[in-house]
Amino acid sequence: MSPVALAFGVLEVTGSAAWLSAVTTTALVPMVAMLLFGGGIADRYRRDTVLCLAALGAGLTQAGVAFLLLTHRHPAFLLPLSALNGVFQGVTKPALRGIVSNLSAGRGLQQASSLLATVRNATRITGPATAGLLTASVGGGWAIAADAASFLLAAAFFARMSLPGPPARTKSSPTKSGPTMLGELREGWGYFGSTPWIWTVTSAFAVFNAVNMGVWQILGPVIASDTIGAEGWGLVLSARGAGALLASLIMVKLTVRRPMVPALSSMALAAVPLILLGAGANVSWLTAAAFAAGVVSEFFTVVWETVHNTHVPERLLSRVGAQDEFWSFLPIPLGQLSTPVLAAAFGTATVAVTGGGVAAVAMLVPLLVPTLRRLEINIEINMDGDRTGHHVPSPGDAAGEGRDKDHSGTG
Template sequence: MPEADAPGNRDPAPSQNDATPPSRTSLASGQPLRSPAFRWFLAGWSISMVGSAMSPVALAFGVLEVADSAAWLSAVLTASMVPMIATMILGGGIADRYRRDTVLRLSSLGAGISQAAVAVLLLTHQHPALLLPLSAFNGVFQALTTPALRGIVPQLASGRGIQQANSLLASARNTTRMVGPTVAGLLTVSVGGGWAIAADAASFLLAAVCFARISLPGLPPRAKDGPTMLGELRQGWDYFSSKPWIWSVTLAFAVFNVGNMGIWQILGPVIADDTIGADGWGLVLSARGAGSLLATMVMVKLTVRRPMVPALSSMTLAAVPLILLGTGANTFWLATAAFAAGLAAEFFTVVWSTVWHIHIPERLSSRVSAYDEFGSFASIPVGQLSAPLLAAAFGAAAVAVTGGAVMAAAMLLPLLLPSLRRIELNTPTADPER
């Protein structure tokens, strides 16, 4: 989630110029919407999120419709996650080595094509085994996209505008999260999930058009004796491994994501299918999106001097919906808990993104991000593959309750580090580990 000049040089206190190179932004500090490049990026991001918000509900119930099996749903999701994790670090190296706007438009184009193929298979009710290679392609494109998205914001915003930019992007994402799952649920129960996946494919293609309107400055020529891609990746690892405030959060989310992406995504639709139904599940996910949207609206103006303690503490609320799901709560209580979870999760997301962009040199951002994402996501296939097995052995409800409790505990452990508790948003040159 989260360059030195040579491997081993850890650059403990990046300068303001490292964090926000003035040659790469044309907007006034604190006003990202004045930048045409940021507006196009925001438009592309928002369009892409419309389809992506519909995709989880559509894919989950689309697979269950043709296979009626949690094991097949697990296999399809894992087929995407494993290639994404395997190529995430390479994606970070590419995003720091080449222009991030070019990486985004090409990866969005590829994702649009592969999702269109998924839609065709679901609409024609083909065997779910045919979805596996397409899911793998989607995973690779996501691995290329994620580090570029993390690294491009400091090139489009500066100073106090970084938190505003992150809040605007999160607001766009959460607006679609609030509406998208409900629409997907209604489409799924009426005409099938394939149409929602088709909308996701179209959104990727439109996003690629928007990203094509962004033109970042060309990268400086590389010295003939400069580091290779492997050498640059080693530089990213040296920085990541030297910062406990980064890797402690990474490890916490490695545990959290086992439950959030494994149990919630796999067993959630299965339990919901027998209790509140696809439309109820869509409402629960939409409620989470509403809470997230409220958080991002507040975070446009709110600044917390030392934000990591409230950010991580509030993340314990994100585990409550999983516990309630296991105890058989109805749609109202699940939606209420999901609203609170979305509020807490998005508060953390905006805080963490802003801390990231302030305290990590922009030239290293995508590479360090790749290690952060890799560590956070590497455990997800374990959760996805083990969830059906654990449910068969102990019952889906027991697995959901236990998973939620473990997720909550994982969010509190990084706060044992003084360096994490001392991180500030308004001091970009400060070293959190001093």
């Protein structure tokens, strides 16, 4: 709900695109900057408590934004609240990546990830429409107020959870307090950097995200305005959402023993809409390609979450997940800023087609890593209730960390 409601709410008060850009950027930068620290917080403390407090903070800041919009205050007052909201979102993302293995096990890991993806995709379809109706009828401020209420409701739900406390931390010094936050963040970075099957996929998505967000979000509407029009572009975007929703429903039942090869290979198809966009394809071809891209993207997301939940030690889940998201998100602004410059120099069609080719190749490069191709997710539960199963040894196994663990999707 928030992007639509905030955009029209700010424009209603200011009529300025510059102020809208300032407000949204003020939220985005702290969110990305907070991801790494959020991973350390989520692995250091109880994740249900972290999520409850973060949702409560996000609800209160959104309520403040709603009040400022409804009372037509100067938009400068929105900036600190937007920054705080970004901080809370930066804490929330890593913690969410770490709780699935606390709530499910065995084959239930993939089913849980698929069910969460189904709800996420459904709200991506219904949320903007609901926000649009509220904004058109009673104003953007009230739509943000409804969004604030949803955060507070989420905090109430998180408060009902009772997850186990964080695993015991290995002491890095003779002090009773154990390792510092900085030491734990270094440990998470060490695991991430020494595990090729993780950092190669993250690097691939850093390229894919920069290209895809630049071409699709910046050049997409420009090209569409001269070809398929606003209505056609809306249909294409809706088709992508519908494809993602269908895939998340299918993945509740579908299990692939070694899923990374088909997941990454199919992700190359997610670059096809960029190529068709640059080639001037009609709305039918673009809609079909966007639908397929939604399917393969959500298939990869569920697989990636399940693989993380299977192979990353639980005590490192949020920190490793935060590294994954941080480095895959970081190049997005660069892609969005450089795409118009490249389009002016070489033409929008050339940039779109070339970008699609680069994104497709980026998805295939990680398949050169042997350990990634051998990753399995068929986990069983032994008589003691511990997770066991086939896995590729990764850093930490030799130290006795084993596979007690958990994650969430890239891209």
